[in-house]
Amino acid sequence: MKADPKGVVAGAYFIDGDHACAEGAIAAGCRFVAGYPITPSTEIVERIAERFPLIGGMFIQMEDEIASSIAIQGAVWGGKKAMTVTSGPGFSLMMEHIGLAAMTETPCVFVDVQRGGPSTGLPTLPGQGDMMQARWGSHGDYGIIALCPNSPQESFDLTIKAFNLAEQYRVPVLVMLDECVGHMTERVVVPPADEIEITPRRYWDGPKEGFLLFKAGPDRVPPMVKAGDGYNIHVTSLTHDERGYPVMTAAAQEKLVRRLIDKIRLNSDAIVECREEQTAGADVVIVSYGITSRIAIPAIEQARREGVKVGHLRLITAWPFPAKRIRELSHHVSCFVVPEINYGQMVREVERCVAGRTRVERVSHGGGAVHNPKDIYAKIMSCGKEERK
Amino acid sequence: MKADPKGVVAGAYFIDGDHACAEGAIAAGCRFVAGYPITPSTEIVERIAERFPLIGGMFIQMEDEIASSIAIQGAVWGGKKAMTVTSGPGFSLMMEHIGLAAMTETPCVFVDVQRGGPSTGLPTLPGQGDMMQARWGSHGDYGIIALCPNSPQESFDLTIKAFNLAEQYRVPVLVMLDECVGHMTERVVVPPADEIEITPRRYWDGPKEGFLLFKAGPDRVPPMVKAGDGYNIHVTSLTHDERGYPVMTAAAQEKLVRRLIDKIRLNSDAIVECREEQTAGADVVIVSYGITSRIAIPAIEQARREGVKVGHLRLITAWPFPAKRIRELSHHVSCFVVPEINYGQMVREVERCVAGRTRVERVSHGGGAVHNPKDIYAKIMSCGKEERK
């Protein structure tokens, strides 16, 4: 389906990643946003608050992040595409409701503009310390999708993608921005509506009788209906059967939760996206995401100038993690270098997938700034060297 | 230091893991508990509510888990040893304040009695799905300690240990119970107070002038004082210097957060505890924790009867993870088998540490019950077999 032209103001803009995210959401058809202000994400809802009244959208500033993160789920069941927006401390408060969205298979989008943590930390400065939290922050097992834009343009593009994936898989999708990308101003091209591909909600169109809100097809994703459609749906946060009724047994749990995980796991080939550059034949491969994928480039270029074959794999989807691709590469590469603005999060996945076949080196940074490319360069060179002897 | 005899009612009891946890806390010197009811953890606070008035303790049922998880931190700065108690959904709500405790180095204990998740899930049935959340659930990078009792007796013992570690490292410590252990009734021996080793709060006893609340010694742990002692302390959730004053720079962040992580990482030899049984010369090693470590035993015994050399490594500390020990074992063992009541959480750490040197097999269970030991047995046998050919 193509985007609704209402709201898509095609053109080239000079805007920051936060504003671009707001435009992406609008283009994706989002018409409900609930939020609670927090630096460095607030510009997103500020733009939404300005844009929505005239395009039939509903923005509400809730009393806190807990309320925001469930108001959007109410709105989804009311028929809207919906999003909430926050940053570290607020993201922590949303954890219970990420689990709720996963459990009730409520398609929605959470944006986390990462800043320096833990706790209040460095509110106005960058970090990438919420990556593991994005995957594991709610109790119990569940599956989510998380995307990592590295520019305002990608902030726009991947926000659209987030909405599309949410609808495709009836799953919460997280857009993991960081303060740099959120506050960086660059050219953003908003294409005309008819060039924007949108995944509509997968509403049930079969007979009303016998409809089951939690009965999945072969792709493990059940169809949706909305409140007011006359289905008398029941949606519960308890373990439930295909009708949505609570069933307090291990068997029901296995059936339901296994599917919630499998719908991401088994569809991961379709979901996973990375950008690769000169990975074929590379000696060293940088694995990066978000702003760090740009900071790494001067380091990579310099190392290449000095003769090291450096490839670059950039995670567009951090979750699901491109395990298969990393595994493949690990057979050819002599070292992975993983720069992150944290003390080692996604690198753990790289280590797991590499399974000892080759070296994995971290370039950690606590946050408050981006890396000095020299540190990444130095790490590349140190790997290269060891291999070359 | 020995335990305060007030509150320690030595003797042998037939009580469940929840009640034992309460007694452990009391024995450890805990005199402040804030909580919010949630199955299957509530019995802990119920016992506390009954026991505290006559031993000078303060129990308060707060309005929610968010309040509970910060009220205890206020109490710690007021001079008490303090604990809060919850289960999955409440644990998710506490994530922001686990980060706060880590950031402000507030020694305190969080108990999570795990049930089936995600979301409201299976409130009265077991799960072990909060293990990764325990480590990664709050935003930003930080370090914590997490313990996994497998019996009421251990629930008592490890709750004491949790308080001791909290004081030793000025860190939040998590006791990761599960519904089985919490609700299982067995013999629990409460030793006399003078046989219970207690780590007192490491109060500053140097000169008042020049005291710095966040200046650590060689062990990376700074000393404590409390409100009312006349130090005019400042405690902030922002990134701060050794005085506790906010400093919004990457350098301050690196200094502080690096230390917060290192005080766990570099002391991990002292912190890590596992129980090993017949791991020397083992072909297959089971890695387990909590209730699952008991469920695995019939499977192990049966496999041994059939000639497979099975060792058993039980995590007492899930976090920090006994990476070193797993790495050592991975050089000798042909397969690790990791049964968990989740779809694969701690096994990821095993995989990381094993680094491809040997096989790692999961025995996953979605929750709502414990494993059938046969499934663990079958996995052991399948490993064994492959190796033996």
Next chain:
Amino acid sequence: MARTEIKIGGFGGQGVILSGYIIGRAAAIYDSKHATMIQAFGPEARGSACSAQIVVSAEPIAYPYITTPQIMIVMSQEAYTKFSPELAEGGILITEEELVKTHNLRKDLKHFSIPATRFAEELGRKMVLNIVMMGFMTSVTGIVGVEAMRQAVKVSVPKGTEHLNLNAFNKGFEYGEKLKSGAA
């Protein structure tokens, strides 16, 4: 003594859990055995059939759940219907005479029946029916020592009712002894 699995079934308010607790406490505290008790929890368990599981063993107990109990104590018809098929081959089934009609009784079982309600009523408190059953069970199974059981009863029942409950226990125990000696 090898691992013995015991299941107690009845309805809410009959003191099913307390009974399990007493057995476990007797074994684990007063009889230097090991014991693990597990009860069913939750709203779904409310009001309807109620059960307790106890494992008693001379060795430390690894697996805490029961799979095929060797001993079953049943105080309601529903519990009989629901649980009795689980009993181990040749296991001991103890039922309350008035409350449970043992139709289709499995041939392999050792079955004992006791008019515990009547005994309890004779003692003036229908409530102690479960303690009568405990006395009886102690006698016919020998799974826990009788003194250990008496001790456990004494410390587990509400203050002020110790005497009544010990009487109830003894009543059941004696009935069991008589039955064993063929006198009942």
Next chain:
Amino acid sequence: MARTEIKIGGFGGQGVILSGYIIGRAAAIYDSKHATMIQAFGPEARGSACSAQIVVSAEPIAYPYITTPQIMIVMSQEAYTKFSPELAEGGILITEEELVKTHNLRKDLKHFSIPATRFAEELGRKMVLNIVMMGFMTSVTGIVGVEAMRQAVKVSVPKGTEHLNLNAFNKGFEYGEKLKSGAA
């Protein structure tokens, strides 16, 4: 054109960020170059020295921060003191004549000074000082096309003030041209 780094410094309320925005917009939208602007945020940045960083390049910009700006536009004494040491060897320094006294001026720099406040006051609105500076910068650096800059000014200033701002821009630009031709 290679990567050029530009830093603008002043105090809050002078339109420092808007200036950076205009340069970036001119380059990225009207001049088919690439541009990245980054501003300092936060309470610590409030009121005191304020700055914007812009990278302009013919190629896509990977690293978005500036390290050694080749061009620096300075509208306050504090900013001069704080930022001018960062300027690249041989870089261009543009200062406002009244607001900045360039003592200890680095010898390696190309320094331009403009009485932008006076020009702005002549135009009747002291506020447009920053736009005067932009016109001047456009002339003396040539980093972005003058038409692109005019376009960017027009669409970036508050509605109704376009004319005033374009005049301000032109004033600055002409002064630059004169200066270059040695006429000023």
Next chain:
Amino acid sequence: MTEESMDIDMSMPTNTVEEFLRMERMPHIWCPGCGIGTTVNCFAHALETSGLDLKKVSIVSGIGCTGRVAGYLKLDSFHTTHGRALPFATGLKLANPDLKVVVYSGDGDLTAIGGNHFIHAARRNVDMTVILINNFIYGMTGGQVAPTTPIGATASTAPYGNFEEPFNLPYLAESCGAVYVARWTAYHVRHATKAIKDALLKRGFSFVEILAPCPTLYSRRNRLGDGLDQMKFYKDNSEIKNGADTKTLGLSFQGKIIVGKFVDKDKPTYLDSMNAFYAQKFGDTYSPYKG
């Protein structure tokens, strides 16, 4: 039976309540003598007489014994997380203003963990009806003290008696701006039915508190007998005082219960205000938000 008696239609009508229930889910989980089921009758009858299009009625509950109500009602129903029914309902209502959104939940759910959402939803005057079943206790989790537990009552986490002053909920609701506020007990089935109906038909944030017995965890543990005893107590100790000053409505342990309708006023709802505001701001370019 005589010929004449045949004039009377002896075929039994079905219980009209059943039309509103998911009968396939019966029996429900509530204990004998629990008052929650009684309030469901009131709600069903209120719905029946309200004339509302049932397709357009959604019910939202939090977690708790009362929270199970949503799952038993044959409506679009949402059993959310503990304490969060109101913000979910806010999203649902604002996403589709055609829906009549009812929040039906427990005292702990709505005023302990959910207290903030309660005061903010009332303040915003979002158009929805809140039915709060006040059993003075946390039922589902086993009888812990609630922000409604009267002073002196015991609870599992207040084993020696509660000493915290409970909320006066009608007062709280009014102070935050609720446009309709009433209190009844499970004994007052006809009044409660009427109050719920009024609330359903009211525009804005309407609030009905219903006191209900929890024999299992509140009354029996407090030696107040079973559900029936509580119902008799309500009967004997309630005083109807419509229009009473909400300030005076605090509840004490087994003290007098003032019931009635206390607030019934008109105020633009959240959406009314929004549309009026934007219409004024944008004039004709603005089309009122309809979801």
Next chain:
Amino acid sequence: MTEESMDIDMSMPTNTVEEFLRMERMPHIWCPGCGIGTTVNCFAHALETSGLDLKKVSIVSGIGCTGRVAGYLKLDSFHTTHGRALPFATGLKLANPDLKVVVYSGDGDLTAIGGNHFIHAARRNVDMTVILINNFIYGMTGGQVAPTTPIGATASTAPYGNFEEPFNLPYLAESCGAVYVARWTAYHVRHATKAIKDALLKRGFSFVEILAPCPTLYSRRNRLGDGLDQMKFYKDNSEIKNGADTKTLGLSFQGKIIVGKFVDKDKPTYLDSMNAFYAQKFGDTYSPYKG
């Protein structure tokens, strides 16, 4: 200078406020004309005259511009998480009842995200003083709408004007049981000082709301001028009405401001009630909790 004039001591006394401040952290982060600093003077003078032992005074803030107060005061000070100053303070106070615990935070912090803690702390009547700086806006995050923003005022997330009814905070506080409730503005420095002192010396949950200018994000963006203009507005439009019915204290955009002391009553504190309760229950075996 004549001989005679030497009779007068010309040595300048130091600013007594400085004794209460961490001068090494000056200058503070507040904008020119921000009213928060003014309220800090009032607080410092109130402390000075209160006779409290400063060693035993702790101050707890949440996150926000006002939240920075804790860090500037030379007391034991805690700068917690956004919205959670009250439960932290509750823990602190109950752990050590000897402490005088003051919560000093912003309107958003205490009544948006922190609203639940506010109503529960008031309900429990924990002995503490809450100073709420109401600048009608979220300052720290850049001027978003708050639950206190008057209808019609604009904010960055209400760019066309706020249409949500704000809280009437004294009314809310009273409805939850606060024993001392007052409102002043940053203009009323002497009254505010007195009110804070009274609150500090009051046993129980005392609440002082102080309206203060946020020129940067509230008044200038609403074309109300700068901090001084707001102060003049407060001067000209405030009416002192001690004992006014809190119901009548709602604030409208640039409307009349009722200030004064509205509630001042006595009620046992949380700890008083607890100790009385347990003393009755346990008799002599109970020794009153003293932390």
Next chain:
Amino acid sequence: MADTEQKKKGLGSVVINAERCKGCGFCVEFCPTHCLELSEQYNAKGYHPPVLTLPEKCTGCNMCGLLCPDFAIYGFLFKKKKK
């Protein structure tokens, strides 16, 4: 005659689903005409359901139905058959 007959039967009657009943007694206690009693019998769950002991007094007012927390009883009014 019909009139008397009808009076004896009452204006209405109740339907009792004994198996659903949990014996709370609400219906019996608050029936305005006191025409119900709890039966001596147990249902399968072990509760005593109500019986209409004085059918002639039942007005079909459905107070019992409104009160019953288990949806186990309801009152109805006899209707004249439409002829």
Next chain:
Amino acid sequence: MADTEQKKKGLGSVVINAERCKGCGFCVEFCPTHCLELSEQYNAKGYHPPVLTLPEKCTGCNMCGLLCPDFAIYGFLFKKKKK
């Protein structure tokens, strides 16, 4: 003489820390005796701090000090020297 002298000086005076001042004008506007004015001079931060232009009118009431959000001014009362 001493008396007049004292009156000229006022009962008290103020201390102004000009560098801390942010020129908000609170002190000037609300001084009860209107004895302050904002200076024409800028301080290093670019603000106009107050000056005591009518020292004889200053009562040392410290209203300015209470109002000053930047702790940049305070009033004090002259004290007779203890002899």
